[in-house]
Amino acid sequence: MDFDIVKAVGLTKLYGPTRALAGVDITLRAGTITSIEGPNGSGKSTLVNILSLIMRPSRGDVRYGELTAKDNAEEIRKRLGLLSHSAMLYPDLTGRENLTLFGSLYALDNIEKRIEDAIARFETKSFLDRPVRTYSRGQTQRIALSRALLHTPRLLLLDEPTTGLDEASQARFVSAVREEKARGAIIVLVTHDDALATSLADVRVRLERGRLAESVIEAKSA
Amino acid sequence: MSTLRTAWLIAKKDLRIESRSGEILITTCFFAVLIAVLTSLSFYIDDTNTRIMAPGVLWLSLAFSGVLAMSRSWAREREEGVMRALLLSPSSRAGIYLGKALGAFVFLCIVETLLLPLVALLFHIDLLPVIGRLVSLLLLGTFAFVAAGTLFSAMSVRTRARELMLSVVLFPLIAPALLAGVVATREVLGGGPMSETIAWMRILGAFDLAFLGAGLALFDSLLSE
Numbered sequence: 001m002d003f004d005i006v007k008a009v010g011l012t013k014l015y016g017p018t019r020a021l022a023g024v025d026i027t028l029r030a031g032t033i034t035s036i037e038g039p040n041g042s043g044k045s046t047l048v049n050i051l052s053l054i055m056r057p058s059r060g061d062v063r064y065g066e067l068t069a070k071d072n073a074e075e076i077r078k079r080l081g082l083l084s085h086s087a088m089l090y091p092d093l094t095g096r097e098n099l100t101l102f103g104s105l106y107a108l109d110n111i112e113k114r115i116e117d118a119i120a121r122f123e124t125k126s127f128l129d130r131p132v133r134t135y136s137r138g139q140t141q142r143i144a145l146s147r148a149l150l151h152t153p154r155l156l157l158l159d160e161p162t163t164g165l166d167e168a169s170q171a172r173f174v175s176a177v178r179e180e181k182a183r184g185a186i187i188v189l190v191t192h193d194d195a196l197a198t199s200l201a202d203v204r205v206r207l208e209r210g211r212l213a214e215s216v217i218e219a220k221s222a
Numbered sequence: 223m224s225t226l227r228t229a230w231l232i233a234k235k236d237l238r239i240e241s242r243s244g245e246i247l248i249t250t251c252f253f254a255v256l257i258a259v260l261t262s263l264s265f266y267i268d269d270t271n272t273r274i275m276a277p278g279v280l281w282l283s284l285a286f287s288g289v290l291a292m293s294r295s296w297a298r299e300r301e302e303g304v305m306r307a308l309l310l311s312p313s314s315r316a317g318i319y320l321g322k323a324l325g326a327f328v329f330l331c332i333v334e335t336l337l338l339p340l341v342a343l344l345f346h347i348d349l350l351p352v353i354g355r356l357v358s359l360l361l362l363g364t365f366a367f368v369a370a371g372t373l374f375s376a377m378s379v380r381t382r383a384r385e386l387m388l389s390v391v392l393f394p395l396i397a398p399a400l401l402a403g404v405v406a407t408r409e410v411l412g413g414g415p416m417s418e419t420i421a422w423m424r425i426l427g428a429f430d431l432a433f434l435g436a437g438l439a440l441f442d443s444l445l446s447e
Contacts, residue, residue, distance in 0.1 A: 052310055053310070054306060054309050054310060055446070056446055074312045075312075077310065077311060077312035078312045080310060082306070082307070082310050084303060084306065086302050086303035086306075087302045087303070087304075088302060088303045088304050088306055088307035089302055089304060089307075090235065090239060090298070090301075090302075090304055091301060091302060092239040092242055092243055092298075093235070093238065093239065097238070101231060101235055102307065102311065104231050105228065105231060105308070105311040105312075105313040106311055106312060106313075107227075107312070131242075132302075147307070
């Protein structure tokens with residue numbers, strides 16, 4: 001069951017006495033890129049971790065269409081993709097072995113075909129069979145993007161994905177994200193990069209001290 | 223995705239990485255050998271005390287080197303944030319736990335193939351008459367150790383003083399199983415009857431089931447924030 005909307009209501013996350021998120025309400029829609037901006041410690045990564053089911057909120061709830069994390073975690077996870085500033089790949093395995101492993105963990109059909117499609121899309125053939133630890137930052141991010149998109153996720157979470165990338169790699173990333181948007185994915189972009197948010201985001205949201213700073217929310221036509 | 227399929231994928235991945243780097247096996251074997259040799263040099267060994275001391279040396283070497291192996295195995299999941307990718311996937315949490323435990327079990331079995339003959343050599347023990355019973359005890363004890371160790375190693379992924387935390391939490395927990403292994407090995411080396419060995423195997427088997435059940439039940443909760 002695919003979903004076209006992700007709706008978080010009253011998300012609060014406490015780390016002991018520290019309140020990382022304080023009653024955040026946010027709605028994410030299909031075919032829309034929502035950027036989440038804000039200073040360090042404002043709760044951006046906590047929000048991504050909750051949306052990706054890696055973390056449970058102390059209070060509040062997220063609904064993925066009709067699905068809830070409490071009752072449908074496995075179904076939701078099949079439809080989540082996350083690209084982070086860290087590669088989330090095993091450095092001692094080759095890019096192909098990493099993609100095969102994660103494709104298998106997602107129980108995907110036609111893994112080889114999907115990998116071949118990813119190779120063609122992100123031009124990774126020349127280095128895919130080398131260990132990931134030998135890759136440049138840009139090459140690593142291309143394999144990480146391949147991993148994040150291998151299962152054609154419905155909700156794509158991008159957590160500071162362009163950190164350390166050169167201009168060519170950033171351009172490749174922007175192009176891939178636009179293709180995912182055109183496909184109808186729900187996309188969340190967490191970034192400090194104002195230019196990137198300006199160029200990609202349809203909805204811009206700012207977090208400050210765990211709260212949505214409503215005065216700086218802006219939107220452009222999707 | 224089934225639990226067993228996930229476990230197989232995770233264990234296969236660990237063994238593949240290890241077959242390339244050799245990092246865990248080399249350091250763990252070296253550490254186990256070091257403990258065995260140093261303890262053998264630290265005590266005066268004669269015909270009367272050798273069978274009393276050898277079991278302790280064997281199991282302690284295994285326990286200390288096992289902590290090292292599991293700690294390093296989980297460090298690989300922290301590297302590059304790959305644990306986040308595992309948790310993001312729809313794969314069974316119990317499968318991830320079983321896979322990591324299976325990988326650690328294989329690593330420690332390899333360490334034992336080196337350690338057991340070495341301890342026999344250092345403590346002048348004739349292994350041949352008791353090898354079957356000793357191997358059975360070691361397998362059961364090792365499984366209990368990795369079942370508990372994997373659970374707490376996973377917890378240590380989110381802890382700052384992780385190596386210290388793992389040792390502090392794990393050793394008190396596995397002390398009864400470790401003690402059972404030491405006493406059972408002493409009985410075997412002392413020529414105890416088969417019925418007594420089987421009784422100890424049952425105790426170790428009970429520890430295996432208890433730690434495995436706890437691991438399967440608690441793993442997801444320990445990893446969730």
